[in-house]
Amino acid sequence: MTTAPDGLDLLRIAGSMARFGGWSVDAETHELALSPEGRALLELPLEGALDFDAVFALHPDEWKPIVAAHLERCLADGTPFDLETPMHTAHGTLLMIRTIGEAAYGPDGRIARAQGAVWDITPMADERAKNRALEERLELTLNTISDGVFFIDHDGRFTVANDNGAAMVRHTTTELVGRHVFEVFPEAQATPFARSLAEALSGGERLVTRAYYAPLELTLEATFYPSEDGVAVYLKDVSDDERLQAELRRTSAILAEQAALIEASRDAMVVRALDGRIRHWNRAAAQLYGWPAAEAIDRFERELLYDEAAAYDAATEATLRDDYWSGELDQRTRSGRALVAECRWQLLRDADGAPEAIFAVMSDVTADRKAQEARLRAQRMESLGTLAGGIAHDLNNVLTPILMSVQLLEQGETDAGRREILATMEGAVKRGADMIRQVLSFARGVDGRRETVSVPQLVDDLVGFARDTLPKSITVDLALDDAVSATRGDPTQLLQILINLVMNAKDAMPTGGTLRIRTTELVLEDSYSSISHLAMPGRYVAIEVEDTGHGMPPDTVEKIFEPFFTTKEVGKGTGLGLATSLAIVRSHGGFMQVYSEQGKGTRFTVGLPATSAGSGADARPAAPAPEVPRGHGELVLVVDDEPSILQITCQTLELHGYRTLRATNGRDALDVMTATQGVVDLVLTDMMMPVMDGAALSAHLEEHHPELPVIAASGLNSNGGAARAVGMGVSRFLPKPYTTSLLLTTIRDTLLDARRAGMVTE
Amino acid sequence: MAAPERPATIVLADDDDLVRAVLRMALASPSTSIREAADSAALVSALGEGTVELVILDISIPGPGLAANIAAIHSQQANARILVLSGDASVPGEFVASIDDFARKPIDLAELRDRVGQLLTHAPTTESP
Incomplete structure (x- = not known):
């Protein structure tokens, strides 16, 4: 017995009761299985494999496409069929056979095979009646097929065409029958259909051809069944199918593209x-x-x-x-x-x-918003300035008669008591006038001398003042670069600004601390000026005054340069000191910056444009620009919660030969370290960040990656946090804001040290 | 200061009545004669009333402006000195050359007298009656 596919059991039972045979055709392989009853019916060998084509060939030629059409439909979309057809037995006896078929589905829900029953219905009529009945049945059956069925003889002429087939190719059956295929469809000669037809006419195997036929604007699938009289053609319009598939392909391509765009x-x-x-x-x-x-x-x-x-x-x-x-x-x-x-x-x-x-x-848009707020603040200061200027002018007119009247009265007054009262009034008026002068210099800018000012000389004067004025509990710490460039301006005004800063620092440290005065030269690059306080790119001499006092909350820092903003008690400050200082510094073409950490301290930076000449009298030729050290593809993990600093630092490093990774806080940095499995060569971290700060990060790295060098960057360079951090896994300290050359030099030096240390331990 | 043959004439041009009053009191003496003007028009007529040695001019009296006022003084009283007073910190640079002195309000009595004395002493006195 042949290997019967699943599903034949019931049919076999049915077949054994009557002359029923069970059959099954595999959807993929077209492998045919037939029960013993079916084999007996068609006088086929009862055992051994069956050849589908050989069994199929037992149908008379004109019926082949009909049977094939039903079978293909059933396999394609599950349409069941019920056919009465003539069929020869293997020994040549013509039988009338009824075949029913339906689709059987596999576990994946797709059609696995067609299967059904077959039995003999040969009527006991005479041959002629049988033939006539057969012809009628043929025509009837042909037109039950929704697809096209054609017979083409060896000369290439249509002998039979069903109605649906003729309609599919936009003709009627009478237009087709008797005419040559290429006479009706000359354009078909250059198509794969013509090649398949020729091949089928010369005999051989069943052929399936699918192609787009432009004159009809259809995609057609033709199955050619070679027969003795020519070829039977089963024609299906698969345009919709094709369109759907093309649409599907296009849609999924668009979807994939969109998904990629969203990802990117x-x-x-x-x-x-x-x-x-x-x-x-x-x-x-x-x-x-x-x-x-x-x-x-x-x-x-x-x-x-x-x-x-x-x-x-x-x-x-x-x-x-x-x-x-x-x-x-x-x-x-x-x-x-x-x-x-x-x-x-x-x-x-x-x-x-x-x-x-x-x-x-x-x-x-956080950075944009911050920039916008800064612009608004600047505008607010400007309008405040205009308003203040106008009021100040009028106030001076009010004070003029008061002051002069008081002085006129004093002239003739001999009574000591009255003189004292008048002196008090005079003093008060003069103080008022002084305040107005400050408002005006803030509002209208300040005229002053413009002469070459030696910055070391200026700072010497400041240090002298600080040592004289500050209490013993405040230590003065100096980090002065005697070679800094000179600047141009009014030395008196500049000294006044610096003294003001020292006094503020003193007030911030009521219980003592350290006042640090530092001079340095820095270059503000284009990219940097966006973070700085309204500074133009260029070379500056920076004078820093830093305290270890109580520091300020961020919202105070934001307003610190606004006129009439004061942190002092009512009556203790006018709130004009820093606003006026900034106005003076600006009139010198400079900038002021403030950096503060609550509980740790505050640093003010006064940046003044460096004149091209060297410092003061001993002007020396400008030092040649030092060669900035470049990296060689070392991977630097930059950790900073300020996106703009992160961005600029990474850009700068990448421009100078390093590769970078970014993290916005300590925990983020540890995630990156884990994800990259420790291929990082150096970590540059900010000290003050949310979630996990620089100190915690460096301590963690010290424990888990002791060989990995860490550079700590902070705005405050003499505060306890930074000092503590160095030595706790921190190799070097980088003061903020750092210049490109300081950044690159620090990284180069740190990497060199780490390499040397590595060689020692090896 | 040598006793002049006639008192020196000073024009006080300021729109603030109190300021004019106090300046008049400060400068009043047998050797000075004082005229007052509250605006540019009054200044022009004051200048037309006879020789003027000094004009104390507020920077922003009502009228066509500082430049016009200075021009009026120069054309009507070519030898008059000009002291500009201002509530502002400074006088615009373009006027520095056409005035003789500048003082910021509020001004000290002593300083005012000193400046006025200086200007009158050095005033050219070569004019013919």
């Missing part, structure tokens, strides 16, 4: 379901927020990114209502950094138009 986008793109759970999280989102996609997906976006849910909820509501919402929201990254995100939210709907998800595009 610099904006964070997040899709969240209506319940607020994250469904998609692109690479930029992972970068911006510090959460990898695997950890973000399925979390509630609201919990992941927002401290304040009210604004988020309102925006979500607006998106659901209007389909779209755009605006700014405060968010927080994994490392705890606060950021301002510009959001564009689009409601996504499913095929039925029901809301399905929200697609959010978000970009970090």
Whole structure:
């Protein structure tokens, strides 16, 4: 017995009761199985493999395409069939056979095979009646087929065509029958169909050809069955099928492209379901927020990114209502950094138009907002200045008669008591006039002398003042570069500014501390001026006055240069000191910066344009620009919570031969270290960061990667934190803001030291 | 200071009544004669009332402006000295050459008298009556 595929058992039972045979044709291989009853019916060998083509050939030629058409349909889309056809037995007896077939599905839900029953219905009629009946049945059966069936004789002429087939090729059966194929379809001669037809007419195997036929704008699939009288052709219109597949290919290509674009986008793109759970999280989102996609997906976006849910909820509501919402929201990254995100939210709907998800595009505009705030602050100061200037002018007119009247009265007054009262009045008026003068110099700028000022000389005067004035509890620490360039300006005004800073420092250290005065030369590059306080790029002499006092909270630091802003008690300060100082420094073409850490101290920097000549009298030729040391592909992990500094530092390093990795805090840095499996050559970390600060990071690295050099950068260079840090896994200290050459030199030196240390231990 | 044949004439041009009053008191003496002007028009007519040795001019009296006021003084009283007073910290640079002195308000009595004395002493007295 042949190997019977599954599904034949029932049919075999049925077959054994009547003259029923069971059959099955495999969808992939066309392997034919036939039960013993079926084999007996067709007088086939009862055992051994059967050849599908040989059994199929037992049908009379004109019936072959009909049977084939039904079988192919059944295998293709599961259409069942029920046919009455003539069929020869292997020994040549013509029988009338009824064949029923249906599709059988595999476990994957696809059609695995066609299967059914076959039995003998040969009527006991005379031959003629039988023949006539057969012809009628043929025609009837042909037209039950929805596809095309054609017979083509050896001369290439149509002998039979069914109605649907003729319609498919835009003709009628009468137009086709008797005419040559290429007479009707001259364009077909150059197609694969013509080649297959020729091959089929010369005998051989069943052929299937699928091609696009341009004149009909159809994609056709033709199955050619060679026979004695020519060839039977079964023709299917597969245009829809083809179109669907092409559409599918195009759609999936577009989808893949869109997915790639979303992944590659610099904006964070997040899709969240209506319940607020994250469904998609692109690479930029992972970068911006510090959460990898695997950890973000399925979390509630609201919990992941927002401290304040009210604004988020309102925006979500607006998106659901209007389909779209755009605006700014405060968010927080994994490392705890606060950021301002510009959001564009689009409601996504499913095929039925029901809301399905929200697609959010978000970009970090924190730096823009800060720049904008700085601009607004500058504008506010300017308008305050204009207002103050106007008031000051009028106040002077008010004070003039008072002062002069008091002095006129004093002239003739001999009574000591009255003279004292008048002197008090005079003193008060003069103090008022002095304040107005300060307002005016802030508002209108300051005229002053413009002469070459030796900075070491200026600082000498300042140090003299500081030593005379400051209490013993304050240590004065100097780090002076005697070779700094000179500047041009009014030495009296400049000294006044520096004295003002020293006095502020004294006030910040009521219980004592260290006052550090430092001079240095620095070059502000284009990229750097965005962080500096309104400074133009160029070469500057910087004078720093730094204390170890109580420091200031960030919102105070922001306003420190505004006129009338004072941290002192009412009556103790006018709030004009630093505003006036800044006005004076600006009138010198310079800039002022402040850096403060609460509880640690404050540093003011006065930057004055360096004149091209060297310092003072002993002007020497400008030192040749030192060659900046370049890296050789060493991998530097830069850790800073300030995106602009991170950006500039990495850019600078990459420009000078290093490779960089970025992290926004200590924990982030450790994640990067783990992810890269310790291929980092050096870590450059800021000291003051949220989540895990530089000290904690360097301590951790000291323990787990003792060979890895760490450079600590901080705005304060004499505070306890930095001093503690050096020696605790920190190889070197880099004061902020650092210049390109200082950055590169420090990194080069640190790497060299690390290499030497490595050689010793080896 | 040599006793002049006639008192020196000073014009006080300031729109503030109190300022003019106090300046008049400060400068009043047998050797000075004082005229007052509250605006540019009054200044022009004061200049037309006879020889003027000194004009104490506020930087912003009502009228066509400092430049016009200075021009009026120069054309009507070519030998008059000009002391500009201002509530501002300085006088615009372009006027420095066309005035004789500048003082910032509020001004000390002593300083005012000193400056006025200087200007009158060095005033050219060669004019013919």
